[in-house]
Amino acid sequence: MALASSAETRPLFLACQIAFWLTPQSSPSFASDPALAIAASISFRVLVMKEIENTLACEYQHECLSDNRVGSVIDNRVIANPMSGNEIRQRREALGLTQEQLAQRAGTNQQTLHRIETGETKHSRAIPRILKALEDAGSPTPPAVQVANDPEIFARxxxxxxxxxxxxxxxxxxxxxxxxxxxxxxxxxxxxxxxxxxxxxxxxxxxxxxxxxxxxxxxxxxxxxxxxxxxxxxxxxxxxxxxxxxxxxxxxxxxxxxxxxxxxxxxxxxxxxxxxxxxxxxxxxxxxx
Structure with missing residues (x-):
């Protein structure tokens, strides 16, 4: 049975699945064996719930991947990201960071970051770390760190x-x-x-x-x-x-x-x-x- 492919067809598709599985089926074995009928009924309901969950998950993934935004995979789920690859590149350049520097801060490599910025990669487990590294790089340097980093200020x-x-x-x-x-x-x-x-x-x-x-x-x-x-x-x-x-x-x-x-x-x-x-x-x- 094919899975739903859009938000418009999903409700009708699920309704048809549920109706099919919950409609009593004519089966001599069910009629002659009540225990088998009960077991089959429970199995049908379990299958219905799993199919609903899988359908929704696949539909959610399809919608995220069809978006033009960068997505990230977390716990096997595709999460839409508020920044496009181009926006990540612009933010990085505004902070004066090279791809190598940002990749090092994010615990990834330059090639992965390059593919994300150019749009070749739309979803990656590295994206949450990249966004966190951008956020940290944009935070003002605490006065104590400024003192430690500047020999003249430190001396005074x-x-x-x-x-x-x-x-x-x-x-x-x-x-x-x-x-x-x-x-x-x-x-x-x-x-x-x-x-x-x-x-x-x-x-x-x-x-x-x-x-x-x-x-x-x-x-x-x-x-x-x-x-x-x-x-x-x-x-x-x-x-x-x-x-x-x-x-x-x-x-x-x-x-x-x-x-x-x-x-x-x-x-x-x-x-x-x-x-x-x-x-x-x-x-x-x-x-x-």
Whole structure:
């Protein structure tokens, strides 16, 4: 029995099928065997329901495939798509994507996308993913992603990239120096400060740490490392109005004091941690210009 081929003939076709199958048939075996008649009646109804379902499904598929729009197959059903192949191509080009780029985002290949855009393929399982990829590509980039993708913005926002500030220093009291609060210059970020927030350079003033650190050299300072014995540090006061600092070699640490030493003249002494609470480790130096 042929299936219906259009929306106009489908109702009449189904009515004829139902009438045929539900009309009592003259059969000696049915009359002589009631059980067989009941079974046959149930089978007829099952067949009717399956034929109705199959007919509707085929008719639905026929209507979708005869449309000029792109369709996609989902769970073996043909679903009409709101975008034609040409519209998909226009949208892709407006987003500045190549066929290869969009296909990669959609988890398909360039050949499949090309056939969809040119109309060679009217239905494909890849179309829902292609439309989702177009939607995602058209969404505005979140600010956090913009920061991560732009090195200059990332450096300014996080302080862990780009050039580092350079601070001037003048000789203060014995073994001390006065560090400017505002940078006088910026220098390319040295390797020890890669990815380090708030790293900086400071000009050495005074001879107390010569010959290891001479006046005019720039110390590379990593402020995030913990104070460590047998390393050189720059110590700061906690008074915002006090610009004093001192660069010394740390010998050991106690709760009350930094035990330090200097090279010129050789001397060991302590710095009261209540007066000098901040210790920034020196991780390198630049030679004098």
């Amino acid at each position: 926002a996080t302080g862990i990239g780009g050039d580092v500030p350079v601070y001037a220093a003048a000789e203060g009291g014995p073994g001390e120096m006065v560090v400017e609060k505002s940078p006088i210059d910026y220098a390319p970020r040295p390797e020890p400060l890669q990815g380090v927030k708030d790293g900086y350079l400071v000009y050495i003033s005074g001879e107390s740490m010569s010959p290891e650190y001479r006046p005019g050299q720039r110390a590379i300072v990593h402020p995030k490392l913990p104070p460590t014995p047998d390393e050189t540090h720059i110590f700061y006061t906690n008074n915002p109005a006090d610009d004093r600092a001192t660069i010394k070699h740390l010998v050991r640490v106690t709760p009350e004091a930094w035990h330090v030493e200097q090279w010129n003249p050789p001397k060991k002494f302590t710095l009261d941690r209540s007066e000098w609470p901040v210790a920034h480790r020196v991780v390198g130096k630049y030679a004098r210009r």
